[in-house]
Amino acid sequence: MRSRKSIAVLLLLILPLGFSAVWRLQHQIDRQLDRAEEENDDVLLRSGKLVRVLSLEYGTFLADVYWTRAVQYFGLKRFRQAMSMDMLWPLLDLSTTLDPHLLVAYRFGCFFLAEPTPQGAGQPNLAVMFVQRGIAANPEYWRLYQDLGFLYYWELRDYQKASEAFLEGSRHPDALDWMKVMAAKIAGEGRSRETSMFLWRQIYESTKDDTIRKNAFNHVQLIKAESDMEQLDEILFEFEQEHTRLPDGFGELIRLGLLPGRPLDPAGYPYALSTLGKVEFDPKSPLAITTKKR
Amino acid sequence: MTRTGIVAWNTFREAVRDRVLYNLVFFALLMMATAVLVGQISIGIDSIVIVSLGLSAVSVIGLLMAVFIGVGLVYKEMDKRTLYALLAKPIRRWEFLLGKFAGLLLTLTVNTAAMAVGLFLTLFYVNRALHSADLVVLTAVYFILLKLAIIVALALLFSCFTTPFLSICFTAGIYVTGLFVKDIRSFSDITGNPALDRVAVWFSYLLPNFQNFDVMGAAAHGRAIPGAIVAQNTLYAAVYCAIVLAAAAVIFSRRNLK
Numbered sequence: 001m002r003s004r005k006s007i008a009v010l011l012l013l014i015l016p017l018g019f020s021a022v023w024r025l026q027h028q029i030d031r032q033l034d035r036a037e038e039e040n041d042d043v044l045l046r047s048g049k050l051v052r053v054l055s056l057e058y059g060t061f062l063a064d065v066y067w068t069r070a071v072q073y074f075g076l077k078r079f080r081q082a083m084s085m086d087m088l089w090p091l092l093d094l095s096t097t098l099d100p101h102l103l104v105a106y107r108f109g110c111f112f113l114a115e116p117t118p119q120g121a122g123q124p125n126l127a128v129m130f131v132q133r134g135i136a137a138n139p140e141y142w143r144l145y146q147d148l149g150f151l152y153y154w155e156l157r158d159y160q161k162a163s164e165a166f167l168e169g170s171r172h173p174d175a176l177d178w179m180k181v182m183a184a185k186i187a188g189e190g191r192s193r194e195t196s197m198f199l200w201r202q203i204y205e206s207t208k209d210d211t212i213r214k215n216a217f218n219h220v221q222l223i224k225a226e227s228d229m230e231q232l233d234e235i236l237f238e239f240e241q242e243h244t245r246l247p248d249g250f251g252e253l254i255r256l257g258l259l260p261g262r263p264l265d266p267a268g269y270p271y272a273l274s275t276l277g278k279v280e281f282d283p284k285s286p287l288a289i290t291t292k293k294r
Numbered sequence: 295m296t297r298t299g300i301v302a303w304n305t306f307r308e309a310v311r312d313r314v315l316y317n318l319v320f321f322a323l324l325m326m327a328t329a330v331l332v333g334q335i336s337i338g339i340d341s342i343v344i345v346s347l348g349l350s351a352v353s354v355i356g357l358l359m360a361v362f363i364g365v366g367l368v369y370k371e372m373d374k375r376t377l378y379a380l381l382a383k384p385i386r387r388w389e390f391l392l393g394k395f396a397g398l399l400l401t402l403t404v405n406t407a408a409m410a411v412g413l414f415l416t417l418f419y420v421n422r423a424l425h426s427a428d429l430v431v432l433t434a435v436y437f438i439l440l441k442l443a444i445i446v447a448l449a450l451l452f453s454c455f456t457t458p459f460l461s462i463c464f465t466a467g468i469y470v471t472g473l474f475v476k477d478i479r480s481f482s483d484i485t486g487n488p489a490l491d492r493v494a495v496w497f498s499y500l501l502p503n504f505q506n507f508d509v510m511g512a513a514a515h516g517r518a519i520p521g522a523i524v525a526q527n528t529l530y531a532a533v534y535c536a537i538v539l540a541a542a543a544v545i546f547s548r549r550n551l552k
Contacts, residue, residue, distance in 0.1 A: 056473050057353070057504065060511040061346040068336040068343075101515045104338035209337045 048097025055098060063099030066091055070105070074112045075211075078119065085121040088112060092130065096137075103141060106134030108212060110147055114155045124155035143206070145169020146179065150199055153186060163187035178202075197223045218287070221266040225287055232263060232271065232279040246277040297385045298393040305397020306404075309363065314401060317355050321409050324351055325416040332420075340420050345514040348413035349434050353510075355409070356402055356442045357469070363401070364449025365461035367394040368546070377551065388543035395450055395539060402442050410435045427516030433524060434513035440531035441507040445469060447538040448502070454546040472504035502534050 055062045070091035077085045092109040096102055112120050114127035131148045138144065149165035152158045163186040170179035178198070185195055197220060204216035235258050239247050250273060253259045263271045269285035281288035309315075325348060332343045368391070371377035380390065413431065418424050448468055452461035471478075478501075481494040506527050509519055 053474075056470065057508040057510065058346075058350045060514050061343070061350040064336070064339050064343040064346055067339060068332075071337050072335060099511055099514075101511060101517075102339070102342070103515075104342075108337055211337070 048094050051094055052098055059098040063095045063102050063105075066095040066098065067102060067105050070095060070109065070112070074120075081118040083117050085112075085117075088121045089123070089126060096130075096133065100137035103134070103138060103144070106131055106138075106144060107147055108209065110134075110151060111212065111215075114151055124151060127151055128156070140172070140174075142169045142172035142175040142179070145172070145175070146202065146206075149179075149182065149186075150203070153191070153199065154196070157191065159186050159190040193223055193227060221287055224266045225281070228263065228265065228271070229279045235259065236273075236277055236279070240277065247273070249273055298389045298396065301385070301390055301393020302396035302400060305367070305394050306400045309398070309401040314359060314363065315405055315408070317359070318405065318408050318412070321351055321355060322412050325412050329416045329419050341417060342514045344413070344416050344420055345431055345434075346510055348409075348416065349431070349438065349510045349513060352406055352409045352413070352435060353438050353441070356406055356438060357445060359402060359405065360398070360442045360445040361449055361462055361465050361469075363398055364446045365453045365458045365465065367398060367450055368453045369458050369461075372551070381551070387547045391450065391454075391543050391546055392539065395446060395535075398446050399443055402446070403439060406435060406439050406442070425516070427518075430509075430513045430516055430519055433519045434509045436524070437507040437509055437527060440527055441504055443531055444502045444504075444534050444538070447535045447542070451538050451542040451545070454542050454549065468501065469504065472502045473508075475501055475503040475505055503530075506530060 051062065052059050070088060073087055073091060074085065077088075088109075092105060092113070095105045095109075099105075110127040110131045113130060114120060114122075114124040116122045128148065128151050131144055131151065135141075135144045135148065145165050145168055149162045149169065152162035152165055163183045166179050166186065167183035169175050170177075170183055182195065182199070185192070189195065200216050200219040200223065204213055204220060207213050207216065235253060236247070239253065239256075239258065247253050250259060250262055250271070254261060265271055265281055265285055265287055267285050267287050269282040269287075272280045272282050274280050325344070328344060328347055332340055336343065368377070371380065377390075381387065410432065413435075414424065414428070417428060417431070445465060449461060449465045452464045456464070475498045478494050478498040481491060485491070511517075512519055
């Protein structure tokens with residue numbers, strides 16, 4: 001009897017202790033493995049031609065596998081806020097060498113490549129080259145011209161080339177009319193808030209993917225906020241001119257009738273006023289977090 | 295029913311009895327898992343991956359069946375000595391061979407058709423509808439079947455004069471080489487030797503060109519396949535099978551079965 005009891009007590013002690021040790025150990029092992037995984041991040045076969053030969057007649061399926069790997073890799077690196085995405089290009093290269101008609105890889109892949117780190121790989125020139133390759137393989141698909149124009153406009157700020165890309169795409173019989181309008185507008189004005197807003201809206205409306213939609217939505221909100229801040233700065237400037245001092249806060253501006261109410265950013269968070277008299281995002285606002293990341 | 299038809303029907307029944315069609319369960323599970331998972335782990339390729347994986351699976355499963363059953367069609371009958379009882383009946387050797395070919399082709403057709411139904415059901419589940427562009431998938435499935443017909447004919451040819459192991463090696467070798475026919479034709483670009491080029495070109499026309507039947511990419515992206523290609527590929531497969539089966543019949547007829 002006594003020995004049975006002591007075994008039960010022992011088990012009650014050993015089991016929780018043992019499992020808590022296992023739990024701790026597993027966490028340590030996971031950390032080690034994560035580190036090793038990051039160090040071993042590699043694409044063993046980088047030659048698209050070789051992989052195409054080895055894939056026999058199943059290149060299309062293998063392209064899907066590599067594209068999925070690229071998405072996973074990009075997602076993981078973005079989640080970890082990694083400063084380099086060295087493997088992204090080989091994965092995209094392999095996907096589109098195996099299946100040159102994999103439009104989705106060009107459309108999303110170019111954004112993965114172009115966005116500045118840690119949001120993307122920070123390689124806008126490579127992204128442009130990638131889209132140009134996509135256009136060469138799929139000349140009938142006008143949306144790739146939209147992406148090319150966007151990359152020149154947003155990431156490289158080369159407005160002449162952006163305009164040329166939109167114009168080239170607009171010549172396609174299926175292209176929407178706004179491509180021609182964009183070509184003319186960018187050629188005439190260069191960068192403008194209106195154009196940026198329109199282009200991001202196009203991306204928002206034309207994509208089915210949630211991550212890209214969310215990113216485009218964030219940019220649309222940031223552009224709106226940029227406009228709000230500019231207007232608020234003007235009001236502050238007028239106040240300072242009149243009173244030769246900065247206001248105590250937005251409350252004073254509301255009391256004087258300069259503002260109808262507490263100004264909110266497009267995400268619904270109140271704008272803050274810094275001690276230097278600059279309008280800023282509320283630190284809790286998702287837009288503030290996005291701005292910090294960029 | 296003709297004598298060839300009886301052999302074909304019994305070959306089909308034997309394959310069903312051997313639980314060959316069990317692979318359909320694997321295919322169904324693979325399609326179900328893909329349909330559920332792909333949307334979670336990738337972007338924008340839901341239906342592309344269903345089509346490309348589905349067609350790849352149809353092709354690989356069909357190839358395995360065609361090669362492994364094909365090489366045993368004649369050898370098994372000889373090994374079990376059932377061939378002697380059969381040939382003692384009023385049936386010509388070429389009729390027996392043709393029956394075996396037709397029987398395995400029937401098995402593959404039933405199997406491929408069932409997998410195609412599974413593939414379309416998965417596509418319907420993922421897209422919540424079927425579009426006219428999805429019809430290209432049917433053409434791709436048909437092309438896989440044509441390719442399998444040539445493989446069966448080749449496997450049957452080799453099984454007439456060699457062991458199953460060597461038959462597998464020869465059939466698989468010709469299949470892989472047949473996927474690189476275009477590269478063989480451009481051999482002279484590498485060597486720069488016109489004589490070698492001529493040999494390579496002649497050799498490339500002797501081999502079955504399996505690249506003709508590779509339309510998986512087009513099917514995955516919903517690109518139309520011209521009717522002329524369908525007709526030409528059908529004719530190509532029929533002519534090639536006829537040549538190989540005629541060679542097999544000649545070899546098998548002359549073979550000393552004592």
